[in-house]
Amino acid sequence: EAGVVQSPRYKIIEKKQPVAFWCNPISGHNTLYWYRQNLGQGPELLIRYENEEAVDDSQLPKDRFSAERLKGVDSTLKIQPAELGDSAVYLCASSEGTGGDGYTFGSGTRLTVV
């Protein structure tokens, strides 16, 4: 089993530029989560999808962040425009259902905004 696949692994961009991250969850996992992990901190939940529906996006900064999960499988998280404070690791996780069975994180995308 491939696990949760994220790309790219690393991204360096200048401030005010757009950036996008991609996540492919484990096959059969209909719940998908995006987290942000700042250096030396624990992950912070940004958004949770059940199939293609965003059921919890209360922590997503909607002025510059957006996410989509078309067809309820892959997901993308976008930042436009990026700010210096957005430098962090963006983690994706997936689980079989709302009960969190098989909850698995990907290895993340490390974003550096310069």
Added chain:
Amino acid sequence: QQQVKQSPQSLIVQKGGIPIINCAYENTAFDYFPWYQQFPGKGPALLIAIRPDVSEKKEGRFTISFNKSAKQFSLHIMDSQPGDSATYFCAASPTGTASKLTFGTGTRLQVTL
């Protein structure tokens, strides 16, 4: 507002020692308490989890102790090994599952020979 407070920030133990990591929470609605292990460049991986109906849970060398009245829980690693060197995060959720996790700030553990 930091809803889950974790300590210590870092910890060094010798091989065979028993590191203990502590977490305290404020939200009485939390009812699921997992611990995650994270190696550099990897995402967190679930180690062990507990719900408030029990005071202790053991899986292999990892034990969670839970004190509902004090709103505290801790992770004990028995017979620690150098391969246990990693960052450990406690977390809590009000849904009985991992669907809405709030993480602690992490403890960097180093196990020396």
